[in-house]
Amino acid sequence: MVNPSKIDRNQENLNTFFLEGIRENNSAVIEQIFDRFRPGIRQHIQRNSGSREDADDIFMDALEVIFRKVKTNSLELNCAFYTYLFEICKRLWLKKIRKKKLKNEVRIETWQASTMGEEPVIEMEKTERYGLYREKFELLQEDCRKILDLHLIQNRPMVEIARMMGHKSAGYTYKRKHICKERLKDMIRADQRFEELKP
Amino acid sequence: MTAEERLEKIEQYLQGRLSTEQAATFEAEIQADPALAEEVALERDLLDYLGETDVQAFRATVQKVHKQKREARIIPLAARRTWALAASVLVLVVTGYFVLDRMLAPSPQDLYQAYFETPAAEEFMAPSIFQSRDGVSEKQDLQGLGKVAALYRNGQYAEALAAMQSIEPSDAAAHAYQLGVLYLVNDQPEAALDALSAGEAANPDGARWYRALALLGLDRPAEAREPLEQLRAGSSIWREEAVGLLRKLK
Numbered sequence: 001m002v003n004p005s006k007i008d009r010n011q012e013n014l015n016t017f018f019l020e021g022i023r024e025n026n027s028a029v030i031e032q033i034f035d036r037f038r039p040g041i042r043q044h045i046q047r048n049s050g051s052r053e054d055a056d057d058i059f060m061d062a063l064e065v066i067f068r069k070v071k072t073n074s075l076e077l078n079c080a081f082y083t084y085l086f087e088i089c090k091r092l093w094l095k096k097i098r099k100k101k102l103k104n105e106v107r108i109e110t111w112q113a114s115t116m117g118e119e120p121v122i123e124m125e126k127t128e129r130y131g132l133y134r135e136k137f138e139l140l141q142e143d144c145r146k147i148l149d150l151h152l153i154q155n156r157p158m159v160e161i162a163r164m165m166g167h168k169s170a171g172y173t174y175k176r177k178h179i180c181k182e183r184l185k186d187m188i189r190a191d192q193r194f195e196e197l198k199p
Numbered sequence: 200m201t202a203e204e205r206l207e208k209i210e211q212y213l214q215g216r217l218s219t220e221q222a223a224t225f226e227a228e229i230q231a232d233p234a235l236a237e238e239v240a241l242e243r244d245l246l247d248y249l250g251e252t253d254v255q256a257f258r259a260t261v262q263k264v265h266k267q268k269r270e271a272r273i274i275p276l277a278a279r280r281t282w283a284l285a286a287s288v289l290v291l292v293v294t295g296y297f298v299l300d301r302m303l304a305p306s307p308q309d310l311y312q313a314y315f316e317t318p319a320a321e322e323f324m325a326p327s328i329f330q331s332r333d334g335v336s337e338k339q340d341l342q343g344l345g346k347v348a349a350l351y352r353n354g355q356y357a358e359a360l361a362a363m364q365s366i367e368p369s370d371a372a373a374h375a376y377q378l379g380v381l382y383l384v385n386d387q388p389e390a391a392l393d394a395l396s397a398g399e400a401a402n403p404d405g406a407r408w409y410r411a412l413a414l415l416g417l418d419r420p421a422e423a424r425e426p427l428e429q430l431r432a433g434s435s436i437w438r439e440e441a442v443g444l445l446r447k448l449k
Contacts (some may be wrong), residue, residue, distance in 0.1 A: 039318050
């Protein structure tokens, strides 16, 4: 994950500390990342037409991008962790403001693959697109969220879901699942970001 | 085929519940029907999203930390208010409303702790500070700053301060400003105050913000008001914070 030949020992240890903390979903490490690095990201985004809330959203999205990279063991860092995080934040923010402004007005600099490994394009796209899904999924009623989770993720049979949800019949649960999913898709499609974020 | 049946078929296809023959037929249908292809793509995406339980767990942790940090700015002050309120019931009998009002306010040190955030190295050691100088001295300064920045990024704040002190800069104001921020990071508000006053020409708004915080750290809130008022009248990135701080200083 970290190439020690290009960076000094101290930095290597710190990179490993942060990347492993992210991979293990360690809240103490994530807290340190917030304390050390968020102020700089906030200042950068606030200096580039963003608000503090915009900066916080971008910062959290960037951490998710890094999580997606480290969980697949596909991150090779020859630079400081902060440099990598900062670069992802910059790119996510530029992509966001580019959608609001004239496309040519905002230039996205070349990704330095020699020090930061391959650009996490897929991870950034997924983070942005799935962020929209998450936002809409959370707007669904609680029973809808539960039915979709039980059916699509846990693969439980309709009869069992009906019993768990306290429904009178599996037929009702089946219809309810259909309604919930259509509602979710309608909300996603109605959002203007849906077309922009299509793969 | 009804909408429900269509959805069921897509789910069966994506979950691998169709026979090889049925799947091949359905794939041909997808090829021929762009609307169906779009429907399948969104269904596949949703299935993938809902299945990312590890990412969702990570996101939940990040949001929890974010929430804790946001509340940390409010809770200590709120807790302080609660204690102060209880104490003031007794004090009120003796000294009256004036004392109660004073106790309800957060102390300057509380505000200093709540508002000071360690900045990123790039933010206060930006090479743009040195723009107006000759090439040779600029290069020397940047080499020295590179060392400071490396130590700082590693969290070696005391070492970064020592390295900054050893630089002999050609731009005294820029150097003083950066030194001032480093003193504050090392929790030395008195030294920070002197350096930031000397460094105001290099970054007027930054110096005002950190000077105000240093004054709060030194329990001199009346003096902190002036730089905060100046920030309120301007449009820098510290304006919003300055307005919030002034409100709490009342």
